Amino acid sequence: MENFIAYNPVTLHFGKNILPALGATLKEYGNRVLLVYGKGSVRKSGLYDQIMNDLKSQGFDVSEYGGIRSNPVIEDVDAAAVIGREHAVDVILAVGGGSVIDSSKIISVTIPVAHSGWDFFTGKAKPARAIPLVAILTLAATGTEMNPFAVVSNHTQGEKSAFGSPLTFPKHSFLDPQLTLTVPRDYTAYGIADLIAHSFEAWFGTGEATLTDRFVISIVKEAMEYGPKLIGDLHNYEYREKIMFAATMALNGMTMYGRSTGDWGVHSAGHILSLLHDVPHGASLTIVYPAWMRHFKPKISDRIAQLGSELFDQTLSADQSIDRIEAFFKSIGCPTRLSDMNISGVSRQSVLSSMIHNKVNGGTVKMKEDDYGALIDLYL
Amino acid sequence: MENFIAYNPVTLHFGKNILPALGATLKEYGNRVLLVYGKGSVRKSGLYDQIMNDLKSQGFDVSEYGGIRSNPVIEDVDAAAVIGREHAVDVILAVGGGSVIDSSKIISVTIPVAHSGWDFFTGKAKPARAIPLVAILTLAATGTEMNPFAVVSNHTQGEKSAFGSPLTFPKHSFLDPQLTLTVPRDYTAYGIADLIAHSFEAWFGTGEATLTDRFVISIVKEAMEYGPKLIGDLHNYEYREKIMFAATMALNGMTMYGRSTGDWGVHSAGHILSLLHDVPHGASLTIVYPAWMRHFKPKISDRIAQLGSELFDQTLSADQSIDRIEAFFKSIGCPTRLSDMNISGVSRQSVLSSMIHNKVNGGTVKMKEDDYGALIDLYL
Numbered sequence: 029m030e031n032f033i034a035y036n037p038v039t040l041h042f043g044k045n046i047l048p049a050l051g052a053t054l055k056e057y058g059n060r061v062l063l064v065y066g067k068g069s070v071r072k073s074g075l076y077d078q079i080m081n082d083l084k085s086q087g088f089d090v091s092e093y094g095g096i097r098s099n100p101v102i103e104d105v106d107a108a109a110v111i112g113r114e115h116a117v118d119v120i121l122a123v124g125g126g127s128v129i130d131s132s133k134i135i136s137v138t139i140p141v142a143h144s145g146w147d148f149f150t151g152k153a154k155p156a157r158a159i160p161l162v163a164i165l166t167l168a169a170t171g172t173e174m175n176p177f178a179v180v181s182n183h184t185q186g187e188k189s190a191f192g193s194p195l196t197f198p199k200h201s202f203l204d205p206q207l208t209l210t211v212p213r214d215y216t217a218y219g220i221a222d223l224i225a226h227s228f229e230a231w232f233g234t235g236e237a238t239l240t241d242r243f244v245i246s247i248v249k250e251a252m253e254y255g256p257k258l259i260g261d262l263h264n265y266e267y268r269e270k271i272m273f274a275a276t277m278a279l280n281g282m283t284m285y286g287r288s289t290g291d292w293g294v295h296s297a298g299h300i301l302s303l304l305h306d307v308p309h310g311a312s313l314t315i316v317y318p319a320w321m322r323h324f325k326p327k328i329s330d331r332i333a334q335l336g337s338e339l340f341d342q343t344l345s346a347d348q349s350i351d352r353i354e355a356f357f358k359s360i361g362c363p364t365r366l367s368d369m370n371i372s373g374v375s376r377q378s379v380l381s382s383m384i385h386n387k388v389n390g391g392t393v394k395m396k397e398d399d400y401g402a403l404i405d406l407y408l
Numbered sequence: 409m410e411n412f413i414a415y416n417p418v419t420l421h422f423g424k425n426i427l428p429a430l431g432a433t434l435k436e437y438g439n440r441v442l443l444v445y446g447k448g449s450v451r452k453s454g455l456y457d458q459i460m461n462d463l464k465s466q467g468f469d470v471s472e473y474g475g476i477r478s479n480p481v482i483e484d485v486d487a488a489a490v491i492g493r494e495h496a497v498d499v500i501l502a503v504g505g506g507s508v509i510d511s512s513k514i515i516s517v518t519i520p521v522a523h524s525g526w527d528f529f530t531g532k533a534k535p536a537r538a539i540p541l542v543a544i545l546t547l548a549a550t551g552t553e554m555n556p557f558a559v560v561s562n563h564t565q566g567e568k569s570a571f572g573s574p575l576t577f578p579k580h581s582f583l584d585p586q587l588t589l590t591v592p593r594d595y596t597a598y599g600i601a602d603l604i605a606h607s608f609e610a611w612f613g614t615g616e617a618t619l620t621d622r623f624v625i626s627i628v629k630e631a632m633e634y635g636p637k638l639i640g641d642l643h644n645y646e647y648r649e650k651i652m653f654a655a656t657m658a659l660n661g662m663t664m665y666g667r668s669t670g671d672w673g674v675h676s677a678g679h680i681l682s683l684l685h686d687v688p689h690g691a692s693l694t695i696v697y698p699a700w701m702r703h704f705k706p707k708i709s710d711r712i713a714q715l716g717s718e719l720f721d722q723t724l725s726a727d728q729s730i731d732r733i734e735a736f737f738k739s740i741g742c743p744t745r746l747s748d749m750n751i752s753g754v755s756r757q758s759v760l761s762s763m764i765h766n767k768v769n770g771g772t773v774k775m776k777e778d779d780y781g782a783l784i785d786l787y788l
Contacts, residue, residue: 029649031423034554036416042665043411174414238634239654242626250619269409273666274619282662285422286653 029286030235036281038174039200042273044265046204047164050079050121051086053200057160058118062139063092064108064132066124070166073210079123079164091115093135099302099309100127102134102182105145109138112159119160122198125167126309130178133196136161146182149189158195166207168272169219169310171226171279173201181303187386188299203276205268213262216271217360218310220255223275224248225313229290230283231335232328234392237286244283245338250274252339252356259360293390294320297403300382305371314362315369318354319406324393325350366408379404409666410615416661418554419580422653424645426584427544430459430501431466433580437540438498442519443472444488444512446504450546453590459503459544471495473515479682479689480507482514482562485525489518492539499540502578505547506689510558513576516541526562529569538575546587548652549599549690551606551659553581561683567766568679583656585649593642596651597740598690600635603655604628605693609670610663611715612708614772617666624663625718630654632719632736639740673770674700677783680762685751694742695749698734699786704773705730746788759784 041049054061061083070076071094083090093108112120112135122132137155138145147153165173172178177192211219227244251274258267277283284290297320298312307315321332329346336349344352354364363369383400395403421429434441441463450456451474463470473488492500492515502512517535518525527533545553552558557572591599607624631654638647657663664670677700678692687695701712709726716729724732734744743749763780775783 029423029653031426034418034420034422038414040414041411042414043409046411237653238650239626239630239657242630243623246619246622246626250622254618270618273409273617277619 029237030288032285034281034285036174038197040174040203041200042203044204044206046202050202051082053162054088054119054121060089060115060117062112062117062120063090064096064120064122064128064135065094066096066128070123075123075207091117096128096131098127099306100131100180102144102146102180105131105134105138105180108135109145112139117159119162122161122163126170126172129163129172130180132161133178134180137195149191155193155195161198163198163201165201165203167211167219168208168275169222171275173198173203174276174280186382188303203272205265205272208268208272209263213259213361216262217259217362218308219275220251220271220360221314221357221362222310223278224251225294225317226278227283229292229295230287232331232392233287233290235287240283240285247274247278248339255360289391291390291392293393293395296388296390300379300386300388301366304378304382305374307369311363311369314357314364315366315407318350318364319403321350322406323399323403327393376404376408409617410668412665414661414665416554418577420554420583421580422583424584424586426582430582431462433542434468434499434501440469440495440497442492442497442500443470444476444500444502444508444515445474446476446508450503455503455587471497476508476511478507479686480511480560482524482526482560485511485514485518485560488515489525492519497539499542502541502543506550506552509543509552510560512541513558514560517575529571535573535575541578543578543581545581545583547591547599548588548655549602551655553578553583554656554660566762568683583652585645585652588648588652589643593639593741596642597639597742598688599655600631600651600740601694601737601742602690603658604631605674605697606658607663609672609675610667612711612772613667613670615667620663620665627654627658628719635740669771671770671772673773673775676768676770680759680766680768681746684758684762685754687749691743691749694737694744695746695787698730698744699783701730702786703779703783707773756784756788
């Protein structure tokens with residue numbers, strides 16, 4: 029094992045009908061709330077009205093920023109921070125999926141300062157203070173609800189970057205699987221893929237940690253057992269619950285105990301597809317992962333074979349493991365080639381240029397510019 | 409799954425040679441340190457001198473309470489609290505195993521008040537404030553380093569009780585497996601047994617939680633794979649590391665996600681043997697567990713069979729599972745009958761009376777007075 033520090037101060041509220049505890053939780057931080065949400069589903073589902081009525085009846089002073097885009101952008105973060113600053117909010121309430129919660133983490137550290145939130149991503153500024161963040165999750169996927177990380181795009185710069193600090197953990201996250209019952213089939217599948225990819229990034233990281241490996245396998249096996257059942261029965265509460273819980277466990281720190289780094293190469297390469305073509309995050313991962321394993325197989329053949337053998341309870345070679353994992357992604361309706369997305373205007377050269385501009389890399393296999401072309405050719 | 413709240417604010421520092429970070433960590437809380445430790449090994453190993461020199465060279469004002477007994481008693485807690493109060497300490501540094509850290513948790517909430525720490529166990533008082541607690545663990549067993557619980561005996565009352573509150577989490581725990589290299593064979597085995605028993609208590613708890621079950625199985629399989637190797641090679645760092653990490657994971661909350669209660673019947677019954685005959689905690693658990701499973705088999709037969717089948721990777725009946733688990737405990741040198749401890753003066757009646765006086769019970773199988781006699785007869 030590598031030396032590690034485990035720290036996760038998030039209070040996670042999980043289960044059915046837990047939102048009545050929301051008011052008392054927000055009150056711990058004050059009366060002025062900035063409500064942040066996305067482009068539509070929260071309003072359509074009635075959750076927006078429910079929360080707004082609930083907060084107003086309890087005497088909260090609510091300002092709001094709606095319209096956070098999926099694949100969130102820094103312009104929304106900065107605009108929301110202005111509103112939060114003007115209203116001197118005491119607490120942020122983020123209602124949505126990864127995009128909304130990621131954006132809100134950066135909003136929370138941007139409100140107290142006078143510059144763009146992007147300065148945290150470039151390292152130009154370090155946060156000294158954060159407005160407390162409470163999250164209500166409506167999509168099981170990214171694990172953002174129980175970690176400090178945020179991924180945001182800056183289209184002016186042509187970049188998609190990640191940031192996190194001990195200040196950007198949510199204080200509380202509310203996870204009621206009922207709120208995910210209406211997520212459509214494709215985004216449900218992308219969420220399952222995302223949690224599996226997070227687990228894989230840990231698996232391919234640095235440091236031998238046998239118990240942590242068992243946890244990783246546990247999470248992926250759970251997703252592979254109940255993910256397909258959920259895809260076949262989208263309104264099943266029990267399956268929603270299992271996937272929501274697994275997604276949270278997949279990126280709350282425990283898959284990294286005893287490792288010094290994960291291998292975030294696939295995420296990093298996938299972000300390029302989201303940046304250029306708005307490919308949903310989970311879909312970008314299932315496109316890149318099989319290609320990435322095939323390209324780097326000479327370096328990590330044993331580890332790929334071990335992964336497949338553990339997941340499928342039989343001795344598999346690296347090639348067989350990759351094929352089985354790819355087949356799983358397909359079975360839940362995820363793309364495994366960029367062409368599966370039917371996007372017009374895709375250019376190998378523009379993807380390559382953006383990878384170079386964004387300095388796409390990975391922790392353990394040390395992806396370099398030399399690798400980009402071969403990788404693209406494997407998933408194009 | 410049952411609704412649950414996950415919250416664990418402990419900062420865990422794990423790995424080789426991590427103690428240089430201790431001074432800066434303590435300084436966060438102030439300059440006046442109460443050092444709490446046990447009856448000998450910390451002095452014998454040289455760790456006491458190392459820490460004391462380190463703290464003094466960094467200008468800390470150190471008061472101390474040594475001599476915490478294994479199976480800790482409330483008298484030590486109260487005496488240490490007096491010293492902490494007199495010196496107006498800013499932070500407690502607990503150096504030792506479960507007894508020292510458990511005692512220090514209660515010391516931390518007793519220093520600010522004028523009554524005995526026992527009042528927290530009886531419910532007569534509730535803690536309002538705690539002196540921050542930093543722990544250095546020297547024995548892999550109880551998991552106390554990453555949870556808020558403490559178990560202490562009161563021999564005047566003839567009771568052994570548990571207490572925990574959000575205030576009694578350690579702020580930081582330092583786990584360097586090197587500090588456990590000199591733990592003798594018997595206590596090493598009891599530690600392995602303890603972490604397995606904690607996992608079992610979760611397994612037999614209330615609430616179906618498939619991913620959490622996988623985590624429990626992961627922890628126990630790790631202990632069953634590397635525990636015997638460690639017993640055969642006590643100075644092996646790698647095995648010490650694996651067991652220390654597994655023990656922490658076994659009682660830091662994650663085995664309880666999605667469950668409303670664990671079944672603490674075996675712990676509760678085992679405490680009686682420690683109270684009356686100073687049986688080491690881990691040994692008390694391996695004595696009671698096989699008997700407990702045999703006695704309650706009619707109620708939880710499927711769950712026992714599932715446990716054994718998952719642990720040993722083959723389909724086993726409940727009886728076969730119990731036999732295999734009992735055989736494992738024996739294989740690492742743990743007692744599975746009270747008579748294995750060769751204690752003089754054991755009386756069935758006094759054990760029974762103490763179980764009645766201590767109101768021994770369990771969460772899920774609902775152990776009652778009617779069960780005590782049969783249980784005792786199975787392990788005597």
